[in-house]
Amino acid sequence: MRAAVLKEHGEPLEIEDIDRPTLDPNGAIVEMEACGICRSDWHGWQGDWEWLGLKPEPGQVLGHEPAGRVVEVGDDVENVSEGDHVAVPFNLGDGSCPECRRGHSNTCENVMPLGFVEPAPGAFAEELHVPVADHNAVRLPDGVSSTDMAGLGCRFMTSFHALAHRADVGAGDWVAIHGCGGIGLSAVHIADALGANVIAVDLQEEKLEKAKSLGAVETVDASDTEDVPEAVKALADGGAQVSVDGLGIETTCRNSVLSLGNRGQHVQIGLTTQEEEGMVSLPTDAMVMSEIEFIGSLGMPPTRYDEIFRLVATGKLDPSAVVSETVGLDDVPEQLEAMTDFGTVGIPVIDEF
Template identity: 35%
Template sequence: MVGNRAVVYSKPGVVEVSNTPYPDLVLRDGPGVNKLNVGRKCNHGVILKVVTTNICGSDQHMVRGRTTAPSGLVLGHEITGEVIEVGSDVEFIKKGDLVSVPFNIACGRCRSCRERNTNVCLNVNPDRPGSAYGYVDMGGWVGGQSEYVMVPYADFQLLKFPDKDKAMEKILDLTMLSDIFPTGYHGAVSAGVKPGSTVYVAGAGPVGLAAAHSAQLLGAAVVIVGDLNAERLAQAKSFGCETVNLREHPNLGEQIDQILGVPEVDCAIDCVGFEASGHGKDHGEAPATVLNSIMEVTRAGGRLGIPGLYVTGDPGAVDEDSKVGTLKIRIGLGWAKSHTFVTGQTPVMQYNRDLMMAILSGRAQIAKAVNATLISLDEAPNAYQQFDRGVSRKFVIDPHGLVRK
C-alpha cells in the first residue's frame, strides 16, 4: 500500500509533517470531519498525486489558534495535481490529467452551484453553505498539503490544463489558480475596478498582491497598496504599485492625497480580514480597522471588495464581541456614502479558466507578483513560521520533487 505524508495542525503555533492515511473515494472519519459526512461515498471523485500545494494566509489563522481547528487536521486548500485514480461515476476527467482544484468544494447540482455560486454549495457541508479542503468547520474534507488527496465531484470541479508539458513550464503561476489569483481578482471585480480606476488595496500579503496585480490587469490607472510590513510593501512596489506604510504614516487619507491629489479612491479591496491591526507604531489588533478605513477613503457611490476572511468564531479575539464575529463597523458611514459591499468566499470557478488563459498567454505574471517560493514538504513547518513573521513570499510545496527549479 502506498503511504501518504501531509502537513498537519498540531497545536497553536505548531504544524508537523505526519504519516496520514492514503485517500480513497470515501470520506472517512478523522480530525475535523463532520460526523454527518463520515462514510460519504465519492464515486464522482478522483485521487490526485499532488504536484503543487500552497500555504495560504487563511491556514495561518488556524495555525495561530484563532479558530476551533482540532489537532491532527490536515491543512491545505490550494491544490494542483495529476489524476492517478478515477471514480466509477467520473466521465470526462482521465488518469494522467493535470488539473487545478478550486478551493471551494461544490457539487454542481444544487441551486447555488447552478447559479455559479460555488462558494456556497448547499450539499457539501452539513453545517452551513460552503466548504473547503483542510479547513475548520467546512465539512471536514481532507486537506491537500500532502502527497495524495481525494477530490470529489471531479467532472464539475476540476480545471484541466490543455497541454501538460506547457503547464509544467508555468506551474508556479498556474498553482495560484486554486485560490489566491481568483480571490484577488474577485476582490478587484467586486470593487468595480475598470480602466482608469484608482484603487486602494488593504494588505500586501499574497492575496493583496494578487488583488493589486488583478487590478492592473483590469486596467486600473493607479493601484495603491497599504500595509504595516515594509518588506511586503517593497514587493508590491516591484510590479508598479504605489505603497503606503501605515506603521510609519497612519493617516491613510493624507497618504492617498499625496499620491493622487485627492484623499479618496474610486474603489477599495480588503485583503486583511479579521486579524487587522490598528494603524501606527503602537496600535495592537483592531478587527474593524480595515473595513472602517476603506469606507473613509472610498468615494461616494464606490464599491468595496472584501475577500479578506471574517469568521463567526474567534477564540483568540481581543474582546467578547469579536469572538463571535461582531465588529464595530461604521455601517452608517458606508450607508451615507452609498457604498456597495461584496463579501464572502470567492467563487473560483467564475474566474479560473480565464485566468489560466491569461497565464498561458503570458498576460498575467502572478508568480512574480506574489514572489512564489518553491519548498519541499519537509520544509513546510519552517515556511509556516517564516510566513507568520511576515516574510513576503508565497510558499509553494512540491511534495514529490516534480517541479523544475
C-alpha cells in the same frame, strides 16, 4: 503517504505517514506536485474561525492551494481522466445545489472548505482526494507548471473574483489594496491588469516594493503614516473608487472603507482573527453620506477559471509572480510560524512532498 498533520492549535504540524485517500465513485485522486502555503492555513493552524464552523480539529491535514496530476478516477466520473493536470479550488462545491446550478458554486449550499473540515482532508500531503471531480477538478492549460498555478486554489482566484466579478473596476480607477500578503499582492497584480491605478498599503517596506513590481503606482507605508485613509485620498484625487481589505483585521477594514470617495466600493476578502471573531465596527454614517458599498467576496466558481487562463496566455497575468519561494513538505511548520509575525513576502509553495 506523507502528510503535515495538525496536532494542537498553535503547535508545529507533524509530518506523518497516513493512509492514502479512499476513492469515491464521483471523485478523483490527485498526486500533489505543488501546494501554496496560505495565510488561511495559518488561521486554521491557530484555531481561528470557530465562529464560522471552520475550526480544524486535531488530526486534520491542512492545505488548500493544490495542483497536480490525476492518478485515479471514480467509476461515475465523466470529464476527468488519469493524467490530467489540474488545480482544485478550496471551496469544494457539490455541483448540484441551486447555488451551483446558477453558477455560484463558490457559495455552494453544501460547500466543503478544503483542508478545514474532516470530510475534506487538505493538500499538505502526497495525494489529495477531490470529491465531485467533474465539478471541482479544473484542468490546467498545456505548458503551465503546478508551482505557478497553485495560487488558483485560493489567493489568486479569490482576488480575481473580487476585482473582476464582485467590484466594478474600470480603466483608470483608483484601487487601494490594504494588506500586501499573498491575497493583497495578487490583487495588486490583477487590478493593474484590469487597467486600474493601484495604491498598495502595508506596514512593511519589502512588501510595498514587491507591490510596486506587480504594478502599484503608489504606496502608503502604514507604519509611519498617521492617517492612512487621508493618505490614500490624497493620492487618489479625493478617494479611491474601489478599496480592498486583504488582511481582515479591524484596522485594515475600517481604513479601506474610509479610503473611498463618493459611491466607492469596499471589498472584504480577508477574514478576521480571534481578536475580532468576525465582528468589526464600521463608520456607517460616513458610508450612508457617501453612498459607500460594502461587498463580500469568497473564492471563485471554477466554471470561470478560463477568464484567468486567457489573461495568462496573453501575458497580462502571471500567478507565478506572487510566488516567493519553493519549499518541501518538511518546511511547512516553519513557514506557518513565520506568518505569525508576517515574516513572509508573497506565497511559499511546496514542490517536494
